[in-house]
Amino acid sequence: MAKIIAVVNQKGGVGKTTTAVNLTAALTDLGLRVLLCDFDPQANASSGLGVDKRKLHNSVYDTIINDVSAAEVIVHTKFGDVLPATADLAGAGVELITMENPNMRLKNALQQVAGNYDVIFIDCPPSLELLTLNALAAADGILVPVQCEYYALEGLTDLMNTLRLVKKRINPALEIFGVALTMFDGRTNFSTQVAQEVRRHFPGKVFATVIPRNVRLAEAPSHGLPVTVYDRLSRGAAAYRAMAEEMKNKL
Numbered sequence: 001m002a003k004i005i006a007v008v009n010q011k012g013g014v015g016k017t018t019t020a021v022n023l024t025a026a027l028t029d030l031g032l033r034v035l036l037c038d039f040d041p042q043a044n045a046s047s048g049l050g051v052d053k054r055k056l057h058n059s060v061y062d063t064i065i066n067d068v069s070a071a072e073v074i075v076h077t078k079f080g081d082v083l084p085a086t087a088d089l090a091g092a093g094v095e096l097i098t099m100e101n102p103n104m105r106l107k108n109a110l111q112q113v114a115g116n117y118d119v120i121f122i123d124c125p126p127s128l129e130l131l132t133l134n135a136l137a138a139a140d141g142i143l144v145p146v147q148c149e150y151y152a153l154e155g156l157t158d159l160m161n162t163l164r165l166v167k168k169r170i171n172p173a174l175e176i177f178g179v180a181l182t183m184f185d186g187r188t189n190f191s192t193q194v195a196q197e198v199r200r201h202f203p204g205k206v207f208a209t210v211i212p213r214n215v216r217l218a219e220a221p222s223h224g225l226p227v228t229v230y231d232r233l234s235r236g237a238a239a240y241r242a243m244a245e246e247m248k249n250k251l
Contacts, residue, residue, distance in 0.1 A: 002035070002117040003251050004110060005177050006139035011155045012126035014147045015182035018217055018227075020123040021048040022236075024080040025226035026244030032118040032251075034080040037110065039135055041090035045123040049077050050224040051084045061088040064105040064134070065095055070113045079226050081117070093130040102130060103170055107138035119251065128162050136166045141177030146198050148184040148191040148210070153201065176205050178250065180243065184210040209243040212236065 007020040017040065024036040038045040039060060043053055053059075056075075060083050062068040075082045096102040110120060121143075122135040136142070142163065146152050167174050179202045185191045199206045211217075214236035220227040228237045 002033075002110075002114040002120045003141070003177075004114065004120045004122065004139045005141050005143050006122040006124055006132075006135040007143045007145065008124040008132060008135065008159065009144055009146070009155070010126055010128045010132075010159060011147075011151075015145045015180075015211060015217075016126070017042075017044045017048060017123050018221075019143070019145045019180055019182065019211070019240075020045050020121045021221070022217075022226045022228060022240040023244055023247065024049065024121055025228050026240050027119060027248065028080040029228065029241070030244060030248055032248065033116065035074065035083060035113065035117045035120045036080055037083040037106075037120060037122045038085035039089070039106065039122050039131055040085060040125040041087055041092075041131075042125075043085040043087065043089070044221065046075075046082055046084035046086075047224055048221045049079050049082050049226065051075050051077065051082050053084065053086050056084055056086060059084050059086040059088060060106075060109075061086060061092055063109045065092055065099075070109045074113065079229065089131070096130050096134070103133050103137045106134040110138050128158060132162075133166065133170070136163070136174060137170045139171070139174060141175045143178050143180060144176065145180045145182045145211075147182050148194045148198075150190075150194075152194045153197065156201070176202065178247070179206045181206060181210040183213050185213050207243055207246050209239055209246055211239045211243070214239075 216234035217236035220230035
């Protein structure tokens with residue numbers, strides 16, 4: 001049965017989708033069966049693994065709203081499987097409110113296919129609303145990307161409060177699987193200080209591998225490729241491969 005990991009941070013621009021996409025590809029390279037559930041209406045994780053959203057007949061929206069089985073919606077790619085999103089997902093939060101057990105729609109959908117995978121990542125939207133609550137209800141653990149920049153810890157208090165509420169009311173088994181330091185610039189003392197502060201806040205939870213600032217990481221999505229394929233020799237690709245090795249040992 002798959003370990004379900006929600007990649008979550010309500011701050012945008014922290015490398016959340018980049019982390020979800022590249023860990024999916026790197027763990028697939030390591031021989032694991034990986035599914036990436038794109039649960040962000042921007043659908044960048046889908047295109048980041050080469051899925052052409054214009055050719056989709058169904059998406060994760062149809063799975064949670066119209067009861068289309070996840071197995072019918074999943075797209076198989078050489079970088080890992082994808083439960084894709086489209087812009088339709090933007091309105092799902094409003095529709096879910098009127099449905100029975102609105103927080104459990106994604107969990108019920110993923111349970112149908114969890115036996116086919118070792119890991120399922122859920123790329124969450126950059127907010128703490130009903131879609132994110134669905135992801136937290138479905139997950140065994142959360143992976144929190146944190147940028148090594150000013151205001152890095154801003155908003156994490158809200159995320160931890162939400163985590164506590166979800167554990168209390170919806171998903172008692174939910175834990176922090178790991179914290180990923182992203183956008184690290186080794187040339188500055190500030191990045192190092194932020195990394196130290198994050199490690200102090202989350203003892204034993206922060207991956208040893210840090211993800212550097214790297215232009216190849218920014219370029220890869222426009223080609224519909226993970227960085228591990230777009231430029232295998234780049235620092236970004238090496239970092240995500242190393243983080244995937246760490247993650248494999250934790251699963």
